Amino acid sequence: MVATTVVDVSVIQTNGLTKRYPRVTALDGLTIDIQPGVTGLVGSNGAGKSTLIKILLGLAPATEGTARVLGLESAAEGSAIRAQVGYMPEHDCLPPDVSATEFVVHMAAMSGLPRTAARERTADTLRHVGLYEERYRPMGGYSTGMKQRVKLAQALVHDPKLVLLDEPTNGLDPVGRDEMLGLIRRVHSDFGISVLVTSHLLRELERTSDHIVVIDGGKLLRSQTTASFVEATAALAVEVTDSDAHPDGAAALRSALSAVGIEAVTAPGRQLHLEITDDGVYDKVRDAVVELGLGLVRMERGRHEIAEVFRRGPEAGADPTAEVTSAEVNR
Ligand SMILES: Nc1ncnc2c1ncn2[C@@H]1O[C@H](COP(=O)(O)OP(=O)(O)OP(=O)(O)O)[C@@H](O)[C@H]1O
Secondary structure: OOOOOOOOOOOEEEEEEEEEOOOOEEEEEEEEEEOOOEEEEEOOOOOOHHHHHHHHOOOOOOOEEEEEEOOEEOOOOHHHHHHHEEEEOOOOOOOOOOEHHHHHHHHHHHOOOOHHHHHHHHHHHHHHOOOOHHHHOEHHHOOHHHHHHHHHHHHHOOOOOEEEEOOOOOOOOHHHHHHHHHHHHHHHHHHOOEEEEEEOOHHHHHHHOOEEEEEEOOEEEEEEEHHHHHHHOEEEEEEEOOOOOOOOHHHHHHHHHHHOOOOEEEEOOOEEEEEOOOOHHHHHHHHHHHHHOOOEEEEEEEEEOHHHHHHOOHHHOOOOOOOOOOOOEEO
C-alpha cells in the first residue's frame, strides 16, 4: 500500500484567534487560512491588523486560539518563525544617525548572516528597492518614501519565505504609493516570497494582491480571491434627467425599480446606486427609464465604498463569503 502525504501549503493559519486588551478586544475569534502569493489584509484603523502581525511573529501572546506561520506554532516557535519571515513595521523606527547600508547590514547580521554575506545581501537588497547613492547618507535626512524602502529592504535582507508588511504605503504620495506597490508585487514575482500586506485602502490592495482578507473589529468579514472580491462588490451608478411629469426623475426611477424588485439608494449628484445582482439589472433600468419618459444621462459600473463592505459584515448578518447587497459606489 502506498502512503499518501497531504502537504499543507498554507503560509498562515489562525483558528479562533482572540486578543483582549484591558479595554478593547483587538482580535475576536479570527480564523483565516492564507496560501502562498500576495495577500492583502484590509481593515480600517484599529481593525486589528498590527495585533495579528505581532501574534503571528510570536511577539505578543494571544488570549485564545492558535496561529501557525509556515507550519510553525506562533506561541511556541516565535524565533524559528522570525528566522524565516521578514517584518516591515508600520511606524518609523529607523535610527536617524546611521546610513541605510549600516542599518540593513546590522539587521542582516542580527538574522545570523556572516558579515561578508550580510554586506553583499544588503547591497543587492538596497539596489532592488531603488536606493543607490543615498544609501551611505544618515537616514534622518531621508524622505518618507526612502525610509519605507529601507524598512522593506531590512525585511527582505535575510531572504525570507514570507514577509509581513504593515501599512507600507503609509505617508506616501500617489507616485510613491505606486512605486511601493510595484516593489511589493515584485517581491513575489521575482523572488517567490509570499507577502501579507496590510492597508486601510482597499483599492491599492486590489491592485497588488491575489487574495483579499477583510477584517473589522478583529473579526473576519471576507476572505476571497481578488477577482471574486471585485466582482462581489460591483455596483451600478445611474443618472437620469427630470421631466414635466417627473420633476424628480431619480425619485421616480427609484420607485419604479423598487416595483420590479431592485432597491436603489440615492447618492450625491442626483444619482441612484444599485447592486448588480445579474446582467438583467441593466435591462430593467433601461426599461424603467423609457417607461417614465426620462433621459438617461449615464449608467456606469462602479465599486462599493469600503465602508459599505464593512457595513455588510457579520453585524449585518452576512456570511463573510456572501455578496455585498447594498449599493454605494466609489466615484
Ligand atoms: N498594546 C496595546 N494595549 C492596549 N490596546 C491596544 C494595544 N495595541 C493595540 N491596541 C488596541 O487594539 C485595537 C487594534 O489595534 P491594531 O493596532 O491591531 O489595529 P490596526 O488595524 O493595525 O490599526 P492601525 O493601522 O491604526 O494601527 C485598537 O483598538 C488598539 O487601540
